[in-house]
Amino acid sequence: MSHLQITTNFDDSRLEADALKYRASIPSIHRFLEEKVGEPTGWLDAPVEMTTDQIDRILNISNEIKRNADVLVVIGVGGSYLGAKAIQEALSPYFKKHENGIEVLYVGYNLSGTYIKQLVESLENREFYLNVISKSGSTMESSIAFRVLRQYTQERYGLKAAQRIIATTDSEKGVLREIAHAQGYRQFDIPKNIGGRYSTLTSVGLLPVAVSGIDILQLLEGAKRAAIELKEMNAEKNTAYLYAIYRNVLHSRGYQVELLASFEPGLRFIHEWWKQLFGESEGKDKKGLFPATVNYSTDLHSLGQYVQDGNPILFETFLHFKDVAEDFSIPYSLLDDDRLNYLSKKSFNEINQIYKKGTILAHSEGGVPIIQIDLKRLDAFHIGYLMYFFMKACAMSAYLLGVDPFDQPGVEAYKKKMTELLVVETTAN
Amino acid sequence: MSHLQITTNFDDSRLEADALKYRASIPSIHRFLEEKVGEPTGWLDAPVEMTTDQIDRILNISNEIKRNADVLVVIGVGGSYLGAKAIQEALSPYFKKHENGIEVLYVGYNLSGTYIKQLVESLENREFYLNVISKSGSTMESSIAFRVLRQYTQERYGLKAAQRIIATTDSEKGVLREIAHAQGYRQFDIPKNIGGRYSTLTSVGLLPVAVSGIDILQLLEGAKRAAIELKEMNAEKNTAYLYAIYRNVLHSRGYQVELLASFEPGLRFIHEWWKQLFGESEGKDKKGLFPATVNYSTDLHSLGQYVQDGNPILFETFLHFKDVAEDFSIPYSLLDDDRLNYLSKKSFNEINQIYKKGTILAHSEGGVPIIQIDLKRLDAFHIGYLMYFFMKACAMSAYLLGVDPFDQPGVEAYKKKMTELLVVETTAN
Structure with a gap:
């Protein structure tokens, strides 16, 4: 079994039809990536x-x-x-x-x-x-x-x-x-x-x-595992390619924003890294999903309202690790003046899991397409695996979109302009 | 002079035409807000x-x-x-x-x-x-x-x-x-x-x-100042109402994402607060701009590429404080092996200002509509002023969009569903 599972709430016959053209392109892009001729791979x-x-x-x-x-x-x-x-x-x-x-x-x-x-x-x-x-x-x-x-x-x-x-x-x-x-x-x-x-x-x-x-050995071990598992050309068996297909299908259906959602506050900078990876790889030639992120349950009290009821331009990708480092049980209270004893056998992480389930249910009912990425444990091995997964998915996804995943012409253009402006401003004074 | 200035890169005759219907609604919404009958104002x-x-x-x-x-x-x-x-x-x-x-x-x-x-x-x-x-x-x-x-x-x-x-x-x-x-x-x-x-x-x-x-006295002083200045009904003299008009005009032209951009890393949670304020107030009835944020220059090396060259669904709102707490000069180097002596009379904040100018120029040339919000100094007074400004602008903006700025039906619906699910899950085990 793969170290990462990917599922969606929109896996039906329409998906098959919409995915067809992307599936057809995968073998040639796969071979192109593997051959690496002159590409920064x-x-x-x-x-x-x-x-x-x-x-x-x-x-x-x-x-x-x-x-x-x-x-x-x-x-x-x-x-x-x-x-x-x-x-x-x-x-x-x-x-x-x-x-x-x-x-x-x-x-x-x-x-x-x-x-x-x-x-x-x-x-x-x-x-x-x-x-x-x-x-x-x-x-x-x-x-x-x-x-x-x-x-x-x-x-x-x-x-x-x-x-x-x-x-x-x-x-x-x-x-x-x-x-x-x-x-x-x-x-x-x-x-x-x-x-x-x-x-x-x-x-x-x-x-x-x-x-x-x-532990960087574990981190590398996870990345190595991903490098081996995700060498598979068949998209049905390659989760990175599946993710690349799903997000392109949703983009082709008119969704403009991909919202990466997690339930552990420490993942905030994994989100930032993901935004750079996908935003810089795909945001060119007037194309690309706009990458945005939420940290739940925090942001259920912020962007949650928008996701549920707002302008339906977005889909959500839930990034979830089943096990995390530590947990804490809701204590029992003799007084029970806050009326929470019904939760007192539960732990915070169990409630967090229920919230994840409830959020996916509620947003699904609100019509939001959802991709779920599930890993077993938030540890160095699985973070290594996940980062490799996202990089491979990003390269495939950008090629499916028809852009070069490895350049950044907008950044280069802006850097050049900036240097000129700096020379002007510094010699003017 | 107001403690906050607002300017745009799209102030032309077309703006006048597009803004007309919003300007026309302002007096009645203004009076409705001021009367506060039964509203949480x-x-x-x-x-x-x-x-x-x-x-x-x-x-x-x-x-x-x-x-x-x-x-x-x-x-x-x-x-x-x-x-x-x-x-x-x-x-x-x-x-x-x-x-x-x-x-x-x-x-x-x-x-x-x-x-x-x-x-x-x-x-x-x-x-x-x-x-x-x-x-x-x-x-x-x-x-x-x-x-x-x-x-x-x-x-x-x-x-x-x-x-x-x-x-x-x-x-x-x-x-x-x-x-x-x-x-x-x-x-x-x-x-x-x-x-x-x-x-x-x-x-x-x-x-x-x-x-x-x-210093909460200064914070309140700034908010009080804003409360007085922004009581003005004439949109030409009320920066909060101008901001509300500008963002609604851009939304009506098809822009889906508002990207709030700042150049000081400490403003990251002001961005989060702004996202909640606008996302929860406007994201309902399938409407609303999607609120997203960037912290420059950091994110010029991330979402910058997307903003410059990607899918043109966004406009940018630059939030800028001219003066900040401290500064640091680029030192002179005898060796100059990094070839940066041409900057050695400049301070970091001066270069940061040049970057702001350059970014606005580059993104303008890339076709991105830009709203600029400028304040004098990043201190308690101006943060108090700014928060009040955003709240007043948000209330006006939501009414101009045709939604209630003060409810959150999606959050309530989700909370109810969540409580039901929790009862089921906790009694099941």
Whole structure:
């Protein structure tokens, strides 16, 4: 049995008819992906091809950081930030965060002067390492944050600063690679054929995640399992391809928004990562589902009203893990003045499951199409599996939509315009 | 001059024509809102009518909590959670959070067993108070969290537990009111004519926010200022009504998604609060703009691609504060190996402003309609002003759309169904 199940509330003869043209395209896209000629599809085999030496190097440096620092400062934006943050938030305890690792702070993903000033101040009296992550090495947010943090590291550690800076960057070129080489920083390579938003399960995501105390061997094991299971060409047996078909069918029926819904608050950044993956891969040529997210039951008291009764432009994808880390029973009360004793044999997670069931029932009755993605347990293995699943599904889905999953022309155009504007604005003053 | 400016990139003769029918409806809706007959519009005058005694009581209890506790645990969901959380995140430092107050933790806004177990464990060895907030007193998430925390408070503080529990609930009825009365908890009243999502600027939001160290007098001052300025019936002089017109015009032109965009990471929960306010007020009768949010520049590396080049179903509303708490200059580098010295006279916030300008230019060229909301400074006064502005704009906007801004039939229907399902599921086992 697969480690991930996918079901829908719209599986009928009409689905078969609407899915036909997508099913027909799958074999050729599948072969194209597998052949990888000139396409940035290095991520497809990365979990399987990663060597013990590569993993050991990540673990060794991670252990060195944990021994010698109170905090790891990760500098990155987009694909160099969201994946690690997502895994960390999903798998760390909510309050005592650093039991098996140390604190990991993220910077260089925004341009707030308040944020970077207060971040640097928070490093006073604490020992730290930097991990600067940038494929190109020239992205504005992370480049200027690195300039600040690098100077601060030199002030704090003098000649030993270079030992505390790890650069994760393109395996062949770029300004960060040059700097790291000249300064003697240790480096992790991002393979040329793996784009930013597909890079989480390489050293990009693995080093920060390992430092935060998460078991990266299990994470990779899950991704490897997914890489093997989802190599299947037959869409009936490949959940990633099924998901790609379902969302394209719904889009072709006129739905404009896909709402990813979960019932565990720690999944909030998995949602953000998913939004980047699908939004950047599919949102081009005036096409693409708009990716949005809700965290239930919280958002039943917010967007729930809209989903139930509002403009019927959306469908929901429920992402659910059956088992989670811990649970808590509703206590019995002698007084029962809140009249909740009828729940006192139940646990919170059991009630959460009932809410999931009730929400799907209510939204189904409200006419909302629903895709369900179910996994067994919220742990490193299944998060690794899920991320690989989403990447493979995204690549297939974008090709089914008729767009290139691996470029980002709008971002490039905007970056170019931005650089021009910066030169004008800085020379004007 | 108003404390908030509103501009658009689509202000032409076509706008005049499209806005005509909305402008025509404004006077009668305005009078209807002002007359408040039987409508839950108590929030309209709440900031002006709040007495010194009421404010002093909040400040006195807040000071007592700060003196006697390390942490305030706020129990609430939806309108009893998002507003306070939003203000706190917007106005607190990013790292050293509790300089003028104490830590405020939120619970009862989700059903995660992991979350509540780890929250209770985090209270060990720390002194705490509870503030349970629920208009009805019977919302599932907050009710069962209150049962747990109340028993834990009794274990920890014995006969003195009641002194550490503050109940904020309906001024007339409900199970929480009964419990608070019987147990001798101190109470804050939520006026009958103020609904959950319009209640932030009452004791619902003010007590937690005051405990976290934020100046609630300034917050109320801003809201009061907005209440006075936005009493204007002439839409040309009332920015809330202008915003209501603009978004309805764009919706009538076929845009389905409104994307609220900001450039300061701390505004993330202001976005969440805005989503609840507009989503729950307008998402009914198969109508309403779908409210979504982005935090730039972070999300220029995520949804930015979609906004620029994707399916043209959205318009953007930029929420911008000119001045923020702190700033940081890009340092000069002798080596200049990152080639960024051309920026070394600039500060992060200056670059952030240039990015805002560049983003608006790029998205305008991409054909995205843009509304700009500008305020002077990210501080308590302007957050108070902004929240009142959004509430007034939302009420007007929903009426212009032809829906009731103050009900939530979908949430009620779902709550009823959920309670039935819970009874079935709990008696079945």
